[in-house]
Amino acid sequence: LQEQLRKSDTLSVVGELAAGIAHEIRNPMTAMKGFIQLLENSVGEDHEMYFNVITSELQRIESIITEFLVLAKPQAVQYQETNLIKIMKDTVELLSAQATMHNVQYDEQYQEGLPHIFAEPNQLKQVFINIIKNAIEVMTHGGVITIGIHETDDDCVHIEIRDQGSGISRDKIKKLGEPFYTTKERGTGLGLMVSFNIIKEHNGRVEVDSKIGEGTVFHIYLPKV
Numbered sequence: 001l002q003e004q005l006r007k008s009d010t011l012s013v014v015g016e017l018a019a020g021i022a023h024e025i026r027n028p029m030t031a032m033k034g035f036i037q038l039l040e041n042s043v044g045e046d047h048e049m050y051f052n053v054i055t056s057e058l059q060r061i062e063s064i065i066t067e068f069l070v071l072a073k074p075q076a077v078q079y080q081e082t083n084l085i086k087i088m089k090d091t092v093e094l095l096s097a098q099a100t101m102h103n104v105q106y107d108e109q110y111q112e113g114l115p116h117i118f119a120e121p122n123q124l125k126q127v128f129i130n131i132i133k134n135a136i137e138v139m140t141h142g143g144v145i146t147i148g149i150h151e152t153d154d155d156c157v158h159i160e161i162r163d164q165g166s167g168i169s170r171d172k173i174k175k176l177g178e179p180f181y182t183t184k185e186r187g188t189g190l191g192l193m194v195s196f197n198i199i200k201e202h203n204g205r206v207e208v209d210s211k212i213g214e215g216t217v218f219h220i221y222l223p224k225v
């Protein structure tokens, strides 16, 4: 137990540190992006390849930061009565450009009159962003992401995010949430680690169901109080 405690302490210190740094990187990044755009316009097509590389590397930095975005403001962590459906709708909206680019549509099924739960809204938004981003990324031929939010009989709220992607093999499912575990060329392997930690801190749990060639479902269960 002691060992376990130490490990999770280290993780949160490392996480906070990384998050603080991520926050600081945002502003210079924005400036750089602007000036690189200007440069590209004035230098012209001779160096297109260079600009492609720069842009794609900047995007990579940005996705690392996005995965830490909420943790980057630890002072804002504030548990409160939270409307999960609103957070989910905001998230879907936030990722709509990316979804359109991948030919992905949403099928959203929300329980009417769902009770609010006591939670940290920004952190839960972070979880939804990370899981839906993965779903979009894995649907290389487009398709539908089904999102459901409903109460369960045992006083939990069940959030279901289902994709039509490649699926995950049984032995790989065990690796989900390990820091830096990624199968993507441009992946960070941090999104699920951050997400699973947040759900754990909410006394919730995550289950993953997957079928190769059919897709994957993430089930998140959060206690109502």
Ligand code: ADP
Residues within 6 Å of the ligand: 130, 134, 135, 138, 163, 165, 166, 167, 168, 176, 177, 181, 182, 183, 184, 186, 187, 188, 189, 190, 191, 192, 193, 216
């Ligand atoms: P990243 O997205 O940067 O790779 P994540 O922690 O978000 O890091 O995900 C880790 C890995 O889990 C991914 O690289 C991928 O192999 C797998 N994974 C996550 N979500 C899905 C999904 N919906 N379908 C298939 N594989 C997934």
Ligand code: MG
Residues within 6 Å of the ligand: 130, 133, 134, 191, 192
């Ligand atoms: Mg990811």
